[in-house]
Amino acid sequence: MSLSPHGHSVAREHEWYQVFMFADDGHAEVFRAEFGGERMHPSERGKGARWAQWKEAGRR
Template identity: 60%
Template structure:
């Protein structure tokens, strides 16, 4: 539901938008009249936690990004990368759409 109604999403490290910065970030969105979703979500990678800020209007997301930095978030690309990393940790990689064991060079 969030992805359909608020498809323009910006990813920020939690340390830059949590704690004392929460009021700054949300105050900016409120004061600027940005179309920030009342519900957000979070993701993690390599022990770094991120908050995803979701906007209905792309221009609002661009203004937010200009003010706070961050990067555009694409859930499908993120999930694909996470899945590939997880499978690699299990010793698998994708070949022609199937997950197969990673070949090891002879003699190892």
């Protein structure tokens, strides 16, 4: 799998989520299906002081 060593956490609705990044979309989909995760585009991450916030507008 193309799992990146760079990950982070984000918060949404008072809950924290661990973010895993993949170079290959197929690898990300296999991981998501196995563990019940959600996709997150980097543009959905907050900026500045709110960098750890997962923006609601991008929910999938």
